[in-house]
Amino acid sequence: MTVRETLLSARDLEVYFSVGKHILPGRRKKVKAVNGIDLKVYRGETLGIVGESGCGKSTLARALLRLIEPTHGELMWKGENLRGFDKATLARRRREFQMVFQDPSASLNPRLTIAQCIAEPLQTHEPHLKRKEVERRVIAMMDKVGLLASQRNRYPHEFSGGQCQRVGIARALILNPDLVVCDEPVSALDVSIQAQVINLLDDLKQEMGLTLVMIAHDLSVVRHISDRVMVMYLGKPMEVGRYDRVFDHARHPYTKALLSAVPVADPRIARHRKVQLLPGDLPSPIDPPSGCVFRTRCPEATELCGQKPPARSGSEEHRIYCSNFEL
Numbered sequence: 635m636t637v638r639e640t641l642l643s644a645r646d647l648e649v650y651f652s653v654g655k656h657i658l659p660g661r662r663k664k665v666k667a668v669n670g671i672d673l674k675v676y677r678g679e680t681l682g683i684v685g686e687s688g689c690g691k692s693t694l695a696r697a698l699l700r701l702i703e704p705t706h707g708e709l710m711w712k713g714e715n716l717r718g719f720d721k722a723t724l725a726r727r728r729r730e731f732q733m734v735f736q737d738p739s740a741s742l743n744p745r746l747t748i749a750q751c752i753a754e755p756l757q758t759h760e761p762h763l764k765r766k767e768v769e770r771r772v773i774a775m776m777d778k779v780g781l782l783a784s785q786r787n788r789y790p791h792e793f794s795g796g797q798c799q800r801v802g803i804a805r806a807l808i809l810n811p812d813l814v815v816c817d818e819p820v821s822a823l824d825v826s827i828q829a830q831v832i833n834l835l836d837d838l839k840q841e842m843g844l845t846l847v848m849i850a851h852d853l854s855v856v857r858h859i860s861d862r863v864m865v866m867y868l869g870k871p872m873e874v875g876r877y878d879r880v881f882d883h884a885r886h887p888y889t890k891a892l893l894s895a896v897p898v899a900d901p902r903i904a905r906h907r908k909v910q911l912l913p914g915d916l917p918s919p920i921d922p923p924s925g926c927v928f929r930t931r932c933p934e935a936t937e938l939c940g941q942k943p944p945a946r947s948g949s950e951e952h953r954i955y956c957s958n959f960e961l
C-alpha cells in the first residue's frame with residue numbers, strides 16, 4: 635500500500651464570530667460557523683466539501699488557508715504548524731496554497747487589465763522577474779485556462795462570468811501552488827458553462843500536479859471529480875470518506891437527503907426515486923441544537939439524539955457521525 639502524504643490537516647477546528655452588543659466583549663453572542671472539524675487533505679487528491687448554504691463552508695475554506703484566524707484547533711501544512719507561522723512567513727508561504735473564489739467578477743480588481751490581474755501574485759512573490767518574463771508566464775497561463783493572448787489588455791467588466799472565473803483560476807495557479815481551495819467556483823455561473831469550468835479545474839489538476847479542495851452546496855458538482863468527500867452541516871462533519879463509499883453507500887441521513895435531491899438524467903430512474911425533503915431551515919449557528927446538530931431536521935432522530943453528540947463510527951475510508959446504528 636502506498637503511503638499518502640498529508641498536505642494539510644485540521645484538528646478540532648473552530649471559527650467563532652462575535653456578534654451583537656454586550657458591555658463585556660467576551661459576553662457577546664458567538665456565531666459558531668465552524669464548530670469542530672477534523673480533516674485531512676492528501677497530496678494529489680480532490681477533496682469535495684458539500685453542505686447547504688450557511689453551513690460554514692466558506693468560513694472553513696478561509697480558515698484552512700489562514701485567510702481568517704481560527705478560534706481554536708490545530709492546522710498542519712506539510713507537517714508544520716500553520717497557525718505558528720508569523721506574518722512574514724505566512725505571506726511568503728501563501729504561494730503554496732491558493733484560493734479560487736465564488737464570485738469571479740467581484741474577486742477581480744476592476745481597474746486592472748486581465749494580464750495585470752494574473753500577473754499581480756507573481757510580481758508580489760517574485761519581484762525580481764523581468765517584465766518580459768512576467769508577460770511570458772502570464773500568456774502561458776492564459777493559454778492553459780483557455781484565454782487568448784489577444785484578450786490580455788481587456789478589463790474584467792468586458793468578460794463573461796465564466797471568462798472571469800478563468801482569470802481567477804489563472805491568478806491562483808500562476809505561482810504553481812501545491813493546493814488550491816475552490817469555494818463554490820461555479821455557483822455564480824450559468825449552468826451551461828459550469829461543467830466546462832469544473833472540467834478545466836480537473837484537467838489543470840492532472841497537468842500541474844495540483845491538490846484540490848472543491849467546495850459546493852450541491853453534491854452533483856463534486857460527484858465526478860472528487861476522490862474523497864466531506865459532507866458538513868452547521869459547522870460540523872456528518873459523513874467523510876472515499877467518494878464511492880459516500881455516494882454509493884451513504885449512511886448518514888443528511889447525506890441521503892442531499893443525494894436524493896441530485897437530479898438524474900434517466901427518466902425511468904427519476905420516476906421511481908423518492909426525493910427526501912428536509913423539514914424547516916438550517917438552525918442558527920448562534921444557538922445550535924444540543925446533541926446532534928442535525929436532529930431538528932433528521933427523519934431518523936430519536937430522543938437520545940438530543941442528549942449527547944453523535945457517535946463517530948467507521949474508518950478513515952468512510953466515517954459517519956451518527957448515533958443511530960440501525961441506519
Ligand SMILES: Nc1ncnc2c1ncn2[C@@H]1O[C@H](COP(=O)(O)OP(=O)(O)O)[C@@H](O)[C@H]1O
Binds near residue numbers: 665687692694919
Ligand atoms: N464575518 C462574519 N461575522 C458573523 N457571522 C458570519 C461571518 N461570516 C460568516 N458568518 C456566518 O457563519 C455561518 C457560516 O457562513 P459561511 O461560512 O459563509 O457558510 P457557507 O459558505 O456554507 O454558505 C453563517 O451563519 C454566516 O452568516
Ligand code: SF4
Binds near residue numbers: 933934935936
Ligand atoms: S445522531 Fe440522530 S439526529 Fe443525528 S443524524 Fe443520527 S439519527 Fe439523525
Ligand SMILES: [Mg+2]
Binds near residue numbers: 692693817818
Ligand atoms: Mg460560501
